Amino acid sequence: MLMTAATALLMVLQQAPAEGTDWDAEFGVEEKVRDPVTGELPVDPYTQSDTNAGAKPYDSARLVADFGGREGIRRIAIRTVEMSQADPRIADIFAAQDMVRLKRTLDEQFCYLLGAGCDYTGRDMRTAHAGMGVTRTDLNALVENLQAAMREAGVPFAAQNRLLAKLAPMSKDIVER
Amino acid sequence: MTLLATCLLSLCHAAAGSAAADDRATQAPQIAYAPVLDSEQFEEPQTAAVPLAAGTGSATQRALQPLGPTSALGDDGFRIGKLRAFKRGKLLLTNGITTVEGASGGGIARWATIAGRQTGGGVGVSGHATAIELPEFGWRSYGVAIGIGDRLELSFARADFDTRDAGALLGLGEGFTFGQEVVGAKMRVAGDLVYGETWLPQIAVGIEHKRNRDGAIVRALGAADDDGMDYTISATKLLLAHSLLINATARFTEANQLGLLGFGAAAGRGYQLQFEGSLGYQLSRRAVIGAEYRSKSDNLGLGEDDWMDLFAAYALTDNVTLTAAYVDLGSIATFSDQRGGFVSAQVAF
Numbered sequence: 001m002l003m004t005a006a007t008a009l010l011m012v013l014q015q016a017p018a019e020g021t022d023w024d025a026e027f028g029v030e031e032k033v034r035d036p037v038t039g040e041l042p043v044d045p046y047t048q049s050d051t052n053a054g055a056k057p058y059d060s061a062r063l064v065a066d067f068g069g070r071e072g073i074r075r076i077a078i079r080t081v082e083m084s085q086a087d088p089r090i091a092d093i094f095a096a097q098d099m100v101r102l103k104r105t106l107d108e109q110f111c112y113l114l115g116a117g118c119d120y121t122g123r124d125m126r127t128a129h130a131g132m133g134v135t136r137t138d139l140n141a142l143v144e145n146l147q148a149a150m151r152e153a154g155v156p157f158a159a160q161n162r163l164l165a166k167l168a169p170m171s172k173d174i175v176e177r
Numbered sequence: 178m179t180l181l182a183t184c185l186l187s188l189c190h191a192a193a194g195s196a197a198a199d200d201r202a203t204q205a206p207q208i209a210y211a212p213v214l215d216s217e218q219f220e221e222p223q224t225a226a227v228p229l230a231a232g233t234g235s236a237t238q239r240a241l242q243p244l245g246p247t248s249a250l251g252d253d254g255f256r257i258g259k260l261r262a263f264k265r266g267k268l269l270l271t272n273g274i275t276t277v278e279g280a281s282g283g284g285i286a287r288w289a290t291i292a293g294r295q296t297g298g299g300v301g302v303s304g305h306a307t308a309i310e311l312p313e314f315g316w317r318s319y320g321v322a323i324g325i326g327d328r329l330e331l332s333f334a335r336a337d338f339d340t341r342d343a344g345a346l347l348g349l350g351e352g353f354t355f356g357q358e359v360v361g362a363k364m365r366v367a368g369d370l371v372y373g374e375t376w377l378p379q380i381a382v383g384i385e386h387k388r389n390r391d392g393a394i395v396r397a398l399g400a401a402d403d404d405g406m407d408y409t410i411s412a413t414k415l416l417l418a419h420s421l422l423i424n425a426t427a428r429f430t431e432a433n434q435l436g437l438l439g440f441g442a443a444a445g446r447g448y449q450l451q452f453e454g455s456l457g458y459q460l461s462r463r464a465v466i467g468a469e470y471r472s473k474s475d476n477l478g479l480g481e482d483d484w485m486d487l488f489a490a491y492a493l494t495d496n497v498t499l500t501a502a503y504v505d506l507g508s509i510a511t512f513s514d515q516r517g518g519f520v521s522a523q524v525a526f
Contacts, residue, residue, distance in 0.1 A: 136327070137266035137296040139372070144268070147462060157461050158420050165417035171372035 040101040046123050053112045053120035055166040064116045066159035073116055077107035079149040089141040093132055113166045125173040134174050263526040266296030269462050269492050271370055272324070274500050275305035275523050278359045278385055278435065279320035279334025284502050284519055285484050286453035286469045288424045289381035289411040291365060292332065293324025294496065294525050300325055303525035309504060311517040315339040332361040338437045343512055349394065355437045356390040371415050378414035385409070387436035399477045400439025401447070405431050422457035422465065433476050434509060442476040449474045463492040482507020486519060498523045
């Protein structure tokens, strides 16, 4: 009885929050600001290393040529991301991520793995996919999009598979459930 | 008085609490997620639009182009409670085709693959019909398989083996047809066909219970039994770097010609370990060619030979796969050189 009365009184006495309260600050929400030059959102600090790419690169000029050289690889990486963003099966996973950064790092990773003369500056696969809840089904959808992008670019099937061969073992770091 | 004191006390508490909260708020984020908020829209650097390659290239390339969504059920299938039925998730051809015994695999060799187009948490089905035409004999089989997640496969197949003119020569009567039913189960125990470490194949263990429908006749031919159990362990891997599929299966069996001529021999020969191997080369996402070998034991002393085939499989749509093969089944029931054609169709959801 006493407590109820006290609570009721408190509720009456309670003040409305001041106008113009900065709720982001109240709740510790940090607004991420895109880098004015690269357009990327900041990520937690990490050690840059080619080993983050998750596999050793090929050393074959023929393979690079099959992918249309440096520029061809870039187009395939970007196209894969764009198709996945438009793919209703997996678009939701990409919606919450930084696509500017993904396009750059995915391109770097493909370029590095194919031995086309890039360094990989992104995070390792486990860190980069942490908390996304990616399933095997999602991964299959992404693989289909990558295959479609490579097919559009006229990459021979055996060469397509050689890139997939480098990526497939990384599934253990990407699939979470 | 008491009321006032309590009130004051509560107020103090509340005040202290909110002060502490303010403190924490300035020190560290309190919400356990990292929201991505754009202060302003960033103009992405414009990249050259990637042209679509549709309609370009050679006839072969066009033939291998995807056909788009073709499943009558759509890609999402439907839900029964928590069960997702027929939701497409598997990569093309990774459910294998169907063996003559109803399991997913090659044409004559069992693979470690799981039937159906589902992935983890889903349920899929597949049905097949197979015909083999040999100089003296004709084989017809049909069946269904259910795949549960990427874990379990249950299969049923019925086979008819028409002896045609040879039946009369064997004293069985012209057009006598041996029949059998096969109920199988297969469970994936480790690894993955496509993903994971390159050295770790998809490994599955399985059983097949076979029942011959002509018990009296197979006993007369010298078989000990009209039903029997096969035990299998299979390892299958797609070596992407070489576009190569490799399969090896060990089968502990007492079947004579898969069980069409019964099981074991009354004279005493019974269970033996046999080997099944497959090699496949992926021409495209939809097409694979390859060869298979299956060793068999000659329990009845009728000169039963090892089997082999050369096959080509093509995924006509995401759900329909057609297979054609040249098979060499050696000697069957004393008729040697049984070489011929094998055609099979599989529909999977």
